[in-house]
Amino acid sequence: MAEVTPDLRHIPKDRAYAQLHAHLIAVLAGIDDDIAGMATMSALIHHGFRHLWTGFYRVVGPNLLRVGPYQGTLGCLDIAFGRGVCGTAAAERRTVVVPEVDRFPGHIACDARSKSEIVVPVFDAAGALIAVLDIDSDRRSTFDQEDANGLERIMRWFAGEGRG
Ligand code: SME
Numbered sequence: 001m002a003e004v005t006p007d008l009r010h011i012p013k014d015r016a017y018a019q020l021h022a023h024l025i026a027v028l029a030g031i032d033d034d035i036a037g038m039a040t041m042s043a044l045i046h047h048g049f050r051h052l053w054t055g056f057y058r059v060v061g062p063n064l065l066r067v068g069p070y071q072g073t074l075g076c077l078d079i080a081f082g083r084g085v086c087g088t089a090a091a092e093r094r095t096v097v098v099p100e101v102d103r104f105p106g107h108i109a110c111d112a113r114s115k116s117e118i119v120v121p122v123f124d125a126a127g128a129l130i131a132v133l134d135i136d137s138d139r140r141s142t143f144d145q146e147d148a149n150g151l152e153r154i155m156r157w158f159a160g161e162g163r164g
Contacts, residue, residue, distance in 0.1 A: 005043070005044060005047035005048055006019065006023070006048060007048070007050075008020060008048040008049050009048075009049055009050060013144075013146040013147065013150065014146060014150070016048070016049075016150070017146070017147075017149070017150025017151070017153070017154070018150075020044060020045065020048055020150070020154065021150070021153060021154050021162075023044060024040065024041060024044055024154060024157065025157070025162040027040055027044070028040055028157065028163070030164075031163075032163065032164065034130065034131075034158060035068070035069060037157060037158065037163075038055075038056040038058075038068050038069040038131070039069035041056075041133075041154065041157075042054050042055045042056065042069050042070050042071045043071055045135065045151075045154075046071035046072065046135075047071070051071075051072075051135050051136065051137055052072060052111060052113060052114055052136045052137055052138045053070065053071070053072030053073065053075065053110070053111060053114065053134070053135070053136040054070060054071050054072060054133075054134075054135050054136075055067070055068065055069060055070020055071060055072065055075060055133075055134060056068035056069055056070065056122070056131045056132065056133055056134070057079055057086050057090075057131060057132050057134060058130065058131045059090065059129055059130055059131060063080055063081040063082075063091075064078060064079075064080060064081070065078065065079040065080070065081070065086055065087065065090055065131075065132065066078050066079075068131060072111070072136070073110070073111050074110070075110050076108055076110050079108065083106060083108065084106055084107055084108035085098055085101075085104060085107060085108070085117050085119045085134070086108070086119050086132050086134050088106075088119075089119035089120070089121055089132050090121065090129060090132050093121050093129055094121065095118065095119065095120045095121065095148045095151075095152060096117075096118070096119045097117075097118050097143050097144065097145075097147070097148060098116055098117045098118070098143075099116050099140060099141040099143075100115065100116060100140055100141070101114055101115060101116060101117055101136075104117075110136075111136065113138045114136040114137070114138065115137060115138055115139055115140045115142075116136075116137045116139065116140050116141055116142045116143060117134070117135065117136050117137070117143070118134075118135050118142075118143035118147055118148065118151065119132050119133065119134045119135075120132065120133045120148065120151045120152055120155055121155070122155045122158050123155075123158065123159050124158060124159055125159045125160045127159075130158060131158075133151060133155060135151075
């Protein structure tokens, strides 16, 4: 496919996420497959914003996350609920924004270049937690409430919003 991933870095975040959301819904039209959704979202979010690491950790046990589709350098394989930023977001079922990873107790450093991070929980249509989306940046304070809002909206695809 010759399509170039649109560069979203230089437009206001609300517009960037609206554009990204529309793009993802269009690309995923007719696809009813969580892994295909995770892979496609990882690619478009990652390259759209030129993040350091973008991907999913899937819930594979009562208290265990395991790496899923991602873009970036080698990620940790397993993360227990309650550990690191991902495990905290999973245990508390809420988005966690970390402006400076060095100040987050228990942060798991998969890549020493990571400076800030956001983790967004992913729920299915029944409200069960199925994964978390983890994004790392090589700059401090990259993520804020606008990122949380935009990414939470995109993650609602896994609950059936805009899907089918
Ligand atoms: N930093 C994450 C671990 C996953 S990687 O960064 C890809 C955390 O603290 O949960």
